[in-house]
Amino acid sequence: MLKGISKLISPELIKILMEMGHSDEIVIADGNFPAASHAQRLVRCDGLNVPELLEAILPLFPLDTYVDHPVALMAVTPGDPVETPIWDQYRYTIAKHFTAADPIEEVERFEFYERTKKAYAVISTSEAALYANIILKKGVIS
Template sequence: MLKGIPSILSPELLKVLMEMGHGDEIILADGNFPAASHANRLLRCDGHGVPELLKAVLSLYPLDTYGNEPVALMAVVPGDQVDTPIWGEYEGIIREHTTPAIEYVERFAFYERAKKAYAIVATSEKALYANIILRKGVISD
């Protein structure tokens, strides 16, 4: 155990966050996301939801400030009558660290982007369209 490290962050996830460089992306995936079939590196965070993991990750992980939209969400498929209140929760968490600049990515484009991500973290999140991509920035302090 270490002081100041959120307990939801496993040693494996901490290692991945440290390995990632500027511009690398990580996906926090909901329970329905095909994480195992799309991941270069698959990390499990079973029993947890994305908001609590997002809050913990962003306490250590800088978002990219050099490009547009360092955060991406899977857009709702046209015609799908789904509410996405979790997106507002994400915006609130992100706002604690920076002004949210969020991109909305079409479902299959999101899947293709996931295949190129540095890692995918599979959670037990039950909310629909709760997948989020975070692009790593730099530490300037």
């Protein structure tokens, strides 16, 4: 255990976060996401949900200030009536740690999959909400 680091952050996850460099991306995936088949590096966080993990990661993880949208959400497929209230939780948490006006973009599902394949790592969670997948682009410590 370390001081100031959430107990939700495993040794494997802290290693991944430390290894990442500027502009590397990490995906926090919901329980339905095909994480194992899309990940270069897979971190399992079974039993955890995306909002709590996002809250644990963002105090340690600088978002990229050199891009318009350092955060990406998987867009709802056109015609799918599903609601995405979990996105409001993401916006609230991100706003606590990042002050840019509009840091979040929505990315079409298959484009999201392609970005995931190029991401540094994928964190697989037990999140049950639909369209709860999120990509974070790492920035620099200034």
